[in-house]
Amino acid sequence: MYRKILITSDGSSVSQHTACAGVEFARQMGAEVLVLFVAPEYQYPVYVEIIPPSYPSEDEYVAQMKRIGAENLKPILDAARAHGMVATGTTAFSDATALKIIDVADEQRCDLIFMGSHGRSGWGQLLLGSVTNKVLSHTLKPVLVHRLIGEPAAQGTRDGTREA
Structure with missing residues (x-):
């Protein structure tokens, strides 16, 4: 039914749990996975006339956010690839x-x-959530909204035990 599924992640533990559920859904559908981390754009400090030396340059910021994005996406991509799925x-x-x-x-x-x-x-x-609501309001694509019942630390594992 679905060939390619976009899974979003903002790096939070809630988002990580949701993304893993997305990978499982995609596995059941036999779909390819694209995992997306959206970082805020670089902001120049508008409150000062001279950029402070400790303020990162745009290139430094982009590199740092790409590194953070890769760190956030890695466990999700690893989970998908462990199931033999195509994942980027x-x-x-x-x-x-x-x-x-x-x-x-x-x-x-x-x-x-x-x-x-x-x-x-x-x-x-x-x-x-506001981002989810805006996506639902502005796209014609189907959107599957995953909802956790409790805080991620309180979620049980697959074998019915509780996570620490």
Whole structure:
């Protein structure tokens, strides 16, 4: 049914659990996986006339965010590859995260976007997370929204035991 699934991750533990559920879903569908980490764009300090020496250059920032993105995507990609799946990961830059997710899904010809109901913004929200809500509102692609029932540390493992 689905040939290529875009799985989003913001690096939070909630997002990591959701991404692993996405990998399992893709495995069951026999689909290829594209895992996406969206980093904020570089911001020049507008409050000072001279950039402080400790402030990273744009190149340093991009390199650091790509490294952080790769670190966040690695366990997800490793899980997919351990099942023999075709899996790639990418870090994109945008301050409009939802629109970037949609753009990447379109550019990479993904059949489905798999994302969590909430990401880094936390469990305190009663409604759908803002990024998820915006993706749902702005794309014509199917979006599968995964919701964890409890905090990731409280989730049981596959054999029914509790994680520490």
